[in-house]
Amino acid sequence: MAQKNKLQFIILGLLNQQPLTGYDLTKAFDHEIGEFWQAQHSQIYPQLKRLEAQGLITHEVMISGEKLEKKLYHITETGQASLTTWITTGTPELTATKDEFILKLYFVRTNRDPRLPEMLTEQLRLHAEKLQHLQARLTTVFPTKASQTENFGHYLILQHALGRENYYVGWLQQTLAALPSES
Amino acid sequence: MAQKNKLQFIILGLLNQQPLTGYDLTKAFDHEIGEFWQAQHSQIYPQLKRLEAQGLITHEVMISGEKLEKKLYHITETGQASLTTWITTGTPELTATKDEFILKLYFVRTNRDPRLPEMLTEQLRLHAEKLQHLQARLTTVFPTKASQTENFGHYLILQHALGRENYYVGWLQQTLAALPSES
DNA sequence: GACAGCATGTAATCAGTTACATGATTCC
DNA sequence: GGAATCATGTAACTGATTACATGCTGTC
Known part of the structure; x- marks a missing residue:
């Protein structure tokens, strides 16, 4: 639709x-x-x-x-x-996230692919930056407990985005760490 | 672009x-x-x-x-x-996730909005279903450790999607639990 | 013979980006 | 006077969905 x-x-x-x-x-x-x-x-x-x-x-x-x-x-x-x-009205359709990096990953066949470390490191940098940016936004836009309930929806989605980036960064770090050592 | x-x-x-x-x-x-x-x-x-x-x-x-x-x-x-x-080639652009539910949340102004519990519950159901589906996919497509390194990219992105849904479900549960009791 | 699925294409429409185009206001 | 910003619009094009259109194959 x-x-x-x-x-x-x-x-x-x-x-x-x-x-x-x-x-x-x-x-x-x-x-x-x-x-x-x-x-x-x-x-x-x-x-x-x-x-x-x-x-x-x-x-x-x-x-x-x-x-x-x-x-x-x-x-x-x-x-x-x-x-x-x-x-x-309900929102029954989950929109697939069209993440180009994820798409590229799909076509990497082995964990020894020499491009992997660089690819993951670049994304780690980008998502860490985004995470920092969201953290700064959250504390400047919603400095107090009271301000959070004033514009509740906005607070929720900022906090949600922050959590999502936090997960993404963690996943990238883990994945990088788990790669076989280059040799 | x-x-x-x-x-x-x-x-x-x-x-x-x-x-x-x-x-x-x-x-x-x-x-x-x-x-x-x-x-x-x-x-x-x-x-x-x-x-x-x-x-x-x-x-x-x-x-x-x-x-x-x-x-x-x-x-x-x-x-x-x-x-x-x-x-x-690098992937320096993070695509914004256009999540319709998140968008709707933005326009909810207070945490006492009577529509919130229903909205969050519906999403919880949807994302819990997705999570289950991904879990099933991961175990059927990659049953062994060896199979994971065979088609590494596919394994990574399935596992990534699983973690993302897992975060989403947790966030929805937390947010629901933190709502003021209906009165 | 009917029906589900295989197989390939085009047309119309919609959402979204980039580019083109113009002019006024404010501040230095 | 020049530059940044305010302010509004249209045109061309791309990506993606929905609808239109046709015909063959395999199975019951």
Whole structure:
């Protein structure tokens, strides 16, 4: 069932928190939400038009300075209903993680393949960096116990991503250590 | 950089093990390799034509029964070189895992959201099933220590997927247990 | 003869990336 | 005045899914 256009729900979810322009939404994908989902402005602007045509959002035109027009989008009640339905409806399909490194590994036939140490070491470096980055994010975005329950979902997924990277790093270290010594 | 056409390398990798028809390749995505990558025949047949046009594979026509033609594809030396280059070249981009459930969680604002227990329980069931399935696969495909080093890459990624699901299940259980009691 | 499975292809559509294109505002 | 950033859009292309389309083989 492909992707079933998840972007529309991300936009609805973000607009449900506060009115935003297309530009604001684009920036959101460069920062916070970009940690686990990406979208470019060339995808966002047409999607906004479609959502508005469906009556899920509306916009008002704001003027910046002399004449620069920006469109501030608001979610409608219909939009909120659509968002709620999406969140409430079950998510019975586990999306396969298309990890290119894992794919390459599949075609390595023996544990004596001379490329293995280098391949694993590179991934170890990358995932250790990601782990560090997530650790820093978690402590800056959620410094206190109280802040964690304020934006609970965001806290959960950051913490989940951290745990996942932690597992990945451990697995890479173990696998590297278990390789037969080069000889 | 999008996907950079990984399908071509999967096909090359599979043909590097043995000659196969388009139909065989399609089936491979329903079974073994389908555990972590998907492709339909409508994507495979055109890709085979492109790979052949590039000289990375060739085919011979086989006759089944009276007149059913099948095309048995072989990898060429150029194809093997291309496969090796792909595996050997670094994999510096970590693909973000686009997990729809995680995305939904992001829009849940408080730990008292009444939808949380149900959402987490459903995922727990799904990932526990996946975990069991992977465990069964690992013991049937790699019953002995010796078999593990025979097809080392496949063993590694199955074992990696198992560990990942194991982490996911544990995280879901922990998160469920830590929710405030319903009242 | 019916049916499941073998075998190969194309067409239409959708999601997502990259590139093209334009203009205003703010700060130095 | 120049540069970075704000702000909005379209076009071209790629990767992937779904649907359309056809015919043969082996088994009951």
